Amino acid sequence: DVKVTQSSRYLVKRTGEKVFLECVQDMDHENMFWYRQDPGLGLRLIYFSYDVKMKEKGDIPEGYSVSREKKERFSLILESASTNQTSMYLCASDSGTEAFFGQGTRLTVV
Amino acid sequence: KQEVTQIPAALSVPEGENLVLNCSFTDSAIYNLQWFRQDPGKGLTSLLLIQSSQREQTSGRLNASLDKSSGRSTLYIAASQPGDSATYLCAVRAGSYQLTFGKGTKLSVIP
Numbered sequence: 001d002v003k004v005t006q007s008s009r010y011l012v013k014r015t016g017e018k019v020f021l022e023c024v025q026d027m028d029h030e031n032m033f034w035y036r037q038d039p040g041l042g043l044r045l046i047y048f049s050y051d052v053k054m055k056e057k058g059d060i061p062e063g064y065s066v067s068r069e070k071k072e073r074f075s076l077i078l079e080s081a082s083t084n085q086t087s088m089y090l091c092a093s094d095s096g097t098e099a100f101f102g103q104g105t106r107l108t109v110v
Numbered sequence: 111k112q113e114v115t116q117i118p119a120a121l122s123v124p125e126g127e128n129l130v131l132n133c134s135f136t137d138s139a140i141y142n143l144q145w146f147r148q149d150p151g152k153g154l155t156s157l158l159l160i161q162s163s164q165r166e167q168t169s170g171r172l173n174a175s176l177d178k179s180s181g182r183s184t185l186y187i188a189a190s191q192p193g194d195s196a197t198y199l200c201a202v203r204a205g206s207y208q209l210t211f212g213k214g215t216k217l218s219v220i221p
Contacts, residue, residue: 004153006153033209040213041213042211042212042213042214043199043211088151090153090154092154094209097141097142097159097203098142098144098156098159099144099154099156099201099209100156101146101153101154101155101156102153103152103153104151104152104153106151
């Protein structure tokens with residue numbers, strides 16, 4: 001059974017903190033994605049990676065960075081968390097044909 | 111730019127009814143279309159994947175159809191149950207990296 005695991009279901013962080021969201025997949029996929037999901041706005045692509053150490057900006061990369069040191073792990077970094085980054089964050093692993101999602105991380109920045 | 115629309119945004123039906131969820135897209139040059147289910151506060155679960163060369167796919171009580179030329183897909187749910195209550199999203203793929211999502215239809219099945 002395919003598995004995409006996000007390190008936390010819920011996180012509460014303070015404004016200005018550096019925040020790491022981790023995502024691990026066990027399917028040996030090349031492609032991994034980070035989205036955020038907000039009511040009324042749907043899923044928006046933050047960053048994606050199509051290979052180790054490769055990354056591409058999505059539609060809303062400002063305030064975020066990513067790291068992919070190993071094929072199975074894709075990390076999203078909030079350099080200095082702000083209240084407008086309170087959201088549901090979704091990681092996806094993608095075969096190039098089909099996408100598989102993690103369970104999501106609900107991040108609240110106070 | 112591809113746009114994906116799901117109408118209605120919310121739907122409420124009594125238990126046992128058959129129902130259809132709609133997904134439309136503006137650019138018919140797609141590789142495939144994927145239907146997902148999302149429970150409140152959780153991630154997306156893949157339900158059905160339908161390739162551009164296919165007309166439909168079935169899994170249990172679910173049937174997805176695709177009419178690429180008209181830019182439409184439907185998800186048919188037979189004999190709905192309260193456990194089917196969730197948000198259903200469709201996503202179209204134009205290439206290996208390009209997945210465009212609709213905003214979803216929130217389904218409530220009333221016992």
